[in-house]
Amino acid sequence: MRTVLSFAFLCMTCLTVTAQGPNPSDVDSEQQIKQVIETxxxxxHKQDSTIxxxxxxxxxxxQTTGRDQEGKTRFRNEEFSNFLTSICxxxxxxxxxxxxxxxxIQVDRTMANAWVGYEFWLNDTFSHCGINSFQLVNFDGDWKIIYLIDTRGKAGCMEE
Incomplete structure (x- = not known):
């Protein structure tokens, strides 16, 4: 009986140790995903559609969502090719x-979500702020953006 209890205690200790902290591969994935978004x-910023x-x-x-001047929620889809053309x-x-x-950033196997806060500046003047929500998929070792939705607004942007 004592051997069984010792073995059970050892198993529980091992499970507790391995359950703490992120999986090293998740940490690596998070860094890779952050790099994808920065790229x-x-x-x-370089207006380079190839990058x-x-x-x-x-x-x-x-997609994008936000409130108009009357406070009504607006939502729209944009073709990715049109986005690239407009940026360039x-x-x-x-x-x-x-x-x-x-x-x-959250990662589960081949899927990830990145919630990225931002401020947008136009000609050195603050324009708006919000969140970019990226969905990514790992295609055989390469994280790629498959979906992007953002919010846009001015309220609460510059608070510290």
Whole structure:
């Protein structure tokens, strides 16, 4: 009986130790996912569709939501190809920057979600802020963006 209790205690101790802390592969995946998102925004700021496409799946769903001036919720879909065209056609005279303010990444096997806070600046003037919610899939070792929805607003943006 004593041997059985000792074995049970040993098993419980091992389970407790392995259950604590993130799986090292999840930590690696989180870093890879953060890098994918940073690469996406590198391409965004450089207005380079090739860079953006390098971290995106063949088909990407792109959506946005926010409130209009009357406070009504607005929601729209955008074709990814139209998004790329619009980014690449911004004139050099317009300076824009999306500053990433926070990351929260969850991973389960081949799927991940990244909740990324941002502030958007246009010609060095604050425009709006919100959250980018990225869905990613690991295609045989490469994390790719498959879905992006964002919120946009001005309220509560610059609070510390």
């Amino acid at each position: 996406f925004f590198d391409g965004f 953006i496409k390098s971290v995106s799946a063949d088909q990407v769903v792109l 056609s911004i004139p050099d005279s317009i300076k824009f920057e999306e500053k990433l303010t926070s990351f929260s």
